[in-house]
Amino acid sequence: MTRRIMISGAIGSHPISGAGNSWAFLQYVLGFRNLGYEIYYVEQLNPEDCVDEAWNRAEFMQSANASYFRALMERFDLTGRVSLLESGGAGYVGLSRGEIEAIAPEIDLLINGSGRLHINSILASVRRRMYLDLDPGYTQVWQERYGIDMNLRGHDLYVTVGLNLGAPECPFPTCGINWQTTLPPVVATEWTTNQPPGPAYSTVADWRGFGSMEWRGICYRPKADEFLRLIELPRRVSAPLELCLFIHPDEPNRSELEKHGWRLASPSDHVPNPDRYRDYIFHSRGEFTAVKQGYAAGRTGWFSDRSACYLTAGRPVIMQDTGIGKYIPTGDGLLTFTDIDSAAEAIKRVESEYSRHAAAAAAFAREFLDSDLVLLRLLRLAGI
DSSP: OOOEEEEEOOSTTOOSSOHHHHHHHHHHHHHHHHTTOEEEEEEEEOGGGOBOTTSOBOOGGGSHHHHHHHHHHHHTTOTTSEEEEETTSSOEEESOHHHHHHHGGGOSEEEEETTOOOOHHHHTTSSOEEEEESSTTHHHHHHHTTOOOOOOTTOSEEEESBTTTTSTTOOSOOTTOOOEEOOOOBOHHHHOOOOOOOSOEEEEEESSTTOOEEETTEEEOOHHHHHHTTTTGGGGOSSOEEEEEEOOTTOHHHHHHHHTTOEEEOHHHHOSSHHHHHHHHHTSSEEEEOOOHHHHTTTOOBOOHHHHHHHHTTOOEEEEOOSGGGTSOOSBSEEEESSHHHHHHHHHHHHHTHHHHHHHHHHHHHHHTBHHHHHHHHHHHTTO
16 A cells, blocks of 8 residues: 655745745655655645735735745646645635545654644644654754744654754753754755756855844854855855845845855846756856854754755755764765855865866765655654
């Protein structure tokens, strides 16, 4: 009998230039489908998150969220397998709540991305529940320090992309949970390319993200602050550095970045949907990125699903160190840095032997990120 897997995430919650967020969940959906499992995707959408194309509040059925979700469902041939449900309302796209509730008892494993699915009638009916933490450190501090209900209760297994969460050098709480760890999966058939790389190292980023957090007297600031520590970097390296950046037009840092040589690209122009997002990465030379301070200073061992896509495409990744070197090899194809000097040196190393690092990036992805490997391991952890 074919096993049934259900994924819950946040695809419809980010309808405008949120294609990177979509891919984070699509890798699971498409990856399990490729393995021969019967796949369902379900998502709750809060009414306050419903917007039109101009970011104005909208009714659920007329929202950009609903239209984006419909388009994605058709693009990846997921009709009859997905559901976007209006929280507290009757609206839905795809399968209705009643249809999902009828399917739930036949679901062998629900993977609840960031605990976003809260519908008890579904959670209680599935056979196994896995909590997938995509924001290690933040998830736990929001729960412990700020009292935000991260929906941790009631799952059978807890998995995080923070490879170092719970280790002595990571100061953040575990909420009393024994967290298993995973790398993000990438469906290699979707992300392998023969296209030549472009001239610029790039990344896709939200300048302010979800702001600062405090834990035990230490304030961990947004990704913007980490990039500002590196603001002189374009003047120290030969390759162009580009940020496909969600940044407010009136943000004063915008002109500072441009003045120091950073290229700024518009997400609405370059990453409006999953195909264009993938093309943007394919046309990059590699990824250069800072990370949220909580990931770096907090030594969570966070690993980016976006970086995983660059690597699978054979694009070297140079990322701020989060403590991943204890668990996976770095230095060839995947390099880390801690300050502007080591960032400049890492870029120079890649440029001096670009072809070797590009090949190493693709080899790393095959060994550690291929969805067949990552997802089968998750199933073993879940006892499926």
